[in-house]
Amino acid sequence: MSASTELQKLRSVATGFMGARVLITANTLGVFELLERPLSAQSVSRRLNTSKRATEILLDALVSLGFLKKSGRRYQNSSVSNRFLLRKSPHYQGDLLRHYGNLWQSWSGLDEVVSRGEPSSAEFDFRAFIMAMDNIARFKVKEVMRKVRLKGVKRVLDLGGGPGTYSLAFARKAEEVVLYDRPETLKIAKENIRNDPFKDRVVLKAGDFMVDDLGEGYDMVFMSQILHSYSEKECLGLIKKVKRSLLDGGMVVIHEFYLDRTRTSPASGALFAVNMLVNTPSGRSYTHEELRSWLKKAGFRVFQSDRLQETVLIQAEKRGS
Numbered sequence: 001m002s003a004s005t006e007l008q009k010l011r012s013v014a015t016g017f018m019g020a021r022v023l024i025t026a027n028t029l030g031v032f033e034l035l036e037r038p039l040s041a042q043s044v045s046r047r048l049n050t051s052k053r054a055t056e057i058l059l060d061a062l063v064s065l066g067f068l069k070k071s072g073r074r075y076q077n078s079s080v081s082n083r084f085l086l087r088k089s090p091h092y093q094g095d096l097l098r099h100y101g102n103l104w105q106s107w108s109g110l111d112e113v114v115s116r117g118e119p120s121s122a123e124f125d126f127r128a129f130i131m132a133m134d135n136i137a138r139f140k141v142k143e144v145m146r147k148v149r150l151k152g153v154k155r156v157l158d159l160g161g162g163p164g165t166y167s168l169a170f171a172r173k174a175e176e177v178v179l180y181d182r183p184e185t186l187k188i189a190k191e192n193i194r195n196d197p198f199k200d201r202v203v204l205k206a207g208d209f210m211v212d213d214l215g216e217g218y219d220m221v222f223m224s225q226i227l228h229s230y231s232e233k234e235c236l237g238l239i240k241k242v243k244r245s246l247l248d249g250g251m252v253v254i255h256e257f258y259l260d261r262t263r264t265s266p267a268s269g270a271l272f273a274v275n276m277l278v279n280t281p282s283g284r285s286y287t288h289e290e291l292r293s294w295l296k297k298a299g300f301r302v303f304q305s306d307r308l309q310e311t312v313l314i315q316a317e318k319r320g321s
């Protein structure tokens with residue numbers, strides 16, 4: 001690689017925060033909800049109660065990034081903003097951007113986190129976090145459901161099910177889905193699933209899955225994006241606990257970000273490990289081999305592993321009782 005290409009790469013990583021912050025701020029202020037139709041910077045600033053000069057600079061930067069179009073003195077959403085940043089859109093990603101605003105606060109303490117080895121104590125908008133999981137899952141759920149072996153599955157435990165996006169998908173195939181999460185999450189989930197025709201098959205169960213009982217008699221336990229918040233020892237303990245909650249021949253399905261054996265690739269997994277370093281006391285991304293080895297140690301037989309985009313889906317069957 002030439003020196004100038006290397007320099008470009010370095011600067012592009014180092015200044016990545018600028019575009020990210022412009023987008024996060026515009027989403028927080030509600031710029032995109034206003035700009036379904038063309039408006040001048042002055043009209044936008046009047047409606048948002050913001051400084052006209054600052055708003056104009058922000059809007060021009062959004063045009064440069066492709067999130068707005070400018071015609072004369074008027075600004076309007078680009079197609080990407082109309083598709084992903086309007087609340088009424090089925091592809092809405094605005095909660096995820098608000099959650100990135102959360103992460104902005106916690107990641108800003110990374111210097112200190114690395115020095116002290118303890119997570120950030122920055123405040124968190126919890127609703128944005130939970131609904132961000134819905135924004136992500138909407139794009140994953142079909143692929144996940146296509147891969148999962150659902151034959152004969154009647155009762156599912158969606159452990160740490162968050163907003164209930166996956167629970168609703170399982171509810172279309174199973175008789176009952178127990179969405180297990182903390183009480184504060186379940187309030188949000190209840191609201192999120194309230195208009196779905198299959199919501200009555202979803203039973204909300206409040207608890208801390210690390211300490212409380214999980215119930216029993218499940219055909220399948222779905223664990224999507226929960227292990228990365230915990231240490232290796234805690235993960236193994238939880239998988240053993242899950243095994244006890246399953247019927248004989250029952251299955252566990254793990255859906256997680258992953259790393260290769262070197263723990264350096266893919267970059268999404270390596271950077272997500274930093275996210276967990278910043279936001280949890282003992283979590284990180286795990287390798288495919290680590291996930292499989294815990295399943296084996298806990299008494300499961302892995303029968304299928306699939307790489308999805310940025311995540312891995314591992315399915316395993318309970319051995320013995």
Ligand SMILES: C[S@@+](CC[C@H](N)C(=O)[O-])C[C@H]1O[C@@H](n2cnc3c(N)ncnc32)[C@H](O)[C@@H]1O
Nearest residue numbers: 133160161162181182185207208209210224225
């Ligand atoms: C990253 S979200 C994943 C949500 C969902 N499974 C998905 O894949 O979209 C993790 C979820 O696990 C829940 N969670 C984490 N630790 C928990 C615990 N000890 N007890 C109950 N729920 C927990 C969080 O409240 C959150 O809803």
